[in-house]
Amino acid sequence: MKKEFHHIKAESDKAPRAVLVGVSLKDQKLEKAEEYLDELAFLASTLGIKTEKKFIQRLDHPDKRTFVGKGKLDEILTYVQAEGIDTIIFDDDLSSAHARNLDREIEDVMIIDRSLLILQIFAMRAKSAQAKTQVELAQYQYMLPRLTNLWTHHSRQRGGVGMKGPGETELETDKRIIRDKISLLRKKLKKIETQSDLRRKNRDREVRAALVGYTNVGKSTIMRLLSKADVFAENKLFATVDSTVRKITMNNVPFLMTDTVGFIRKLPTTLIESFKSTLDEIVEADLLIHVVDISHESFEEHIEIVNKTLLEIKATDKPTLLVFNKVDNYVDKEYPPFEDNPPATLEEWKESYLASEYNHIFLSAIKNEGVDELKRKIFELVSDRFYKIYPNHHSFAYNQLWLEHGGEWPMSENTGDDE
Template sequence: MFDTHKPLETAVLVALITQKQTAEQTKDYLDELAFLAETSGVKTIKSFTQKLEHPDNRTFVGKGKLEEIQTFILDNPVDCIIFDDDLTPSQVRNLEDSFKEIKVLDRSLLILNIFSMRAQTAQSRVQVELAQYQYMYPRLTRMWSHLTSQKGGVGMRGPGEKELETDRRIVKDRIAFLKEKLEKIDKQSVTRRKERDRLVRVALVGYTNVGKSTLMRTLAKTDVFAENKLFATVDSTVRKVTLGNIPFLLTDTVGFIRKLPTMLIESFKSTLDEVREADILVHVVDVSHPNFEEQIEVVNATLADIKAADKPMVLVFNKMDRFSPKDSWMEKAELPEEDEVFNGAEEVMIPVAVRRKTALEYLKKTYLSQKADYVAFISAETGENVGELRELLYTLVKEKHYFIYPNWVGVPLSESADDFGDGLAG
């Protein structure tokens, strides 16, 4: 018997600690980069960090760190080097000269590779292909060598591998063709969305891998693809859901991420229109993630960029079953008196259950009073507090629905049959 499985590619990761990025943040970003690599089918075997005020103009890292990486590569089987920031065309050329046959990728190229793997519909495939060409155009001198049939693997899923296209005019013509093709698809999407104008539209948004698809499956009671990988959802999915006797459309959208490539945002304009044109946004947050507050900021910034930040929004803290309080919250939160915990025992240790409850109350107080109009704390996977979220959504959807249908006779959610989802594909 022979093993026909293709061995995983191996990679080393590289990131900088700068004045704008602490060592702790860099570690978290490298963990995310490793998850991105894993999603692409690449195994991380080593991470390198260096403290610099700003990236080196020639090779991103300094000369000493570059030699350290080269030494490691000589002694270990490494297929590619992945940098946590975007590289300039000159940096790519210099690094490829330094590492010879080792592939050099940056964060944007890795994300583009994942999108190319995940794209299922004709629209998303065109969107990703356009983003790939726009990324590669300024890097044309060396990038096209990656598209030959002799090199494969992560980062090499280029938009075309039939011939070596070195003529900038040909690439520009291809970009123009893809834009024209995408415009036609966008017009069809606009027509479909207009047909839904008589229904309230709710869009799920959030950082990638926070549980949007799982929540979609729970609320719509229908099968929606969900996986513990980044960007499991690239194509928007629309389902018709009924709460009480009020129907509305629920859309699962592509997840956001730190440093999401600009060309992806531009080419996914039509997909993001589902967010722009929604009546209500449901911002899903993975409360179990140690840096979920930064992820909230990333999503809010992206929503502002696409001019969708002014809509009614429900902030949903998901994965409460995995929630673990931070020590920094416990310092700010009002802990119970010692005798309330252990009847005046000399050495008081706050039990996990008490810490969790106290931190949860602190989060509710913080976000309800300062940062969000509507807040829910749930676990989409276990169903914890999902009923409360349904009640909240019912109240918001009913208000919008009555604006469209003033004479509608509503049925209280508690008196209606179980809400259900229809297979209305988007």
């Protein structure tokens, strides 16, 4: 094969320099397209890629040949050549035709799309055998329909053992090799998933809670606060790819908490398919803790994206606590008068959600503000499920009294190791 997946990097030791390209469709505000490119720049920075410039073009629909129009492509090409840029990143998936035509128009520059960028981040973050296998499978599934673009020439091969004969091209050979690898990876993943299923079945009599949310909202920080365990947390997208399970005990009520991979806009479908086993931790949880970064400009859109993903994996029928994190970073907004605008201040948002059907809480995990109230709300959900499984448990009367007093006296806590 002529090309394999490698981490994106410049040929020198310097950090790769990139321009970002997005299309603002006719029904989309330009500000939203700019926000999406900001997120793309954050994704790129996670891989150590420095963004030099952003290009946005307003179109009714992406150009059939090169995604952006000829004039915009010429503008991008002029800048790339003048500044010595080595990478162009598109904020959408490029079709096979797009990639092929762009390769013809732009030489000596790496052209990648959003899905490939996310796949590279997952490859970098994956630590466990399961996550590495899931990512590798997703990479080959991404590669297969785009394989034609990896070839600069298609020479005929001579026939040989195990080959179809002189009529088979190198491209056809590579497609067959990749299909074989996909088949092997699926078998390997199935074996790993069987072991994971056995571990989950051993936990059938334990209450399970799962942290879910958009990427980089603070799930791992909350996990660390609740479990008092060393859980990796970082201000980068997809800091968590492997699911982490911790055992937590509150007032003699034990439960398992899972920190899951963050969701994101336009998450590659190959990743959703490959990470099905990991997402099963969410599907099989008894309750969900949906963490939201309220300081983000588009936090309500993030809620919708997470809810849509939960719907896709059939995990919306569970008790859910909506946790608005990072209140310390929230900045009050100012809107023009006489316009229909969302709440502008944090207090207005709190009042808005008080009037909704959501079970929710506002806090700052990093500053440890509101964490006691978070523990009380989680305990209410966990204990409700726990006493349905163990109705005669000795701590039932004590905890009922504790809840009746508003959870005002301290809860006993202890934690276990990784599950």
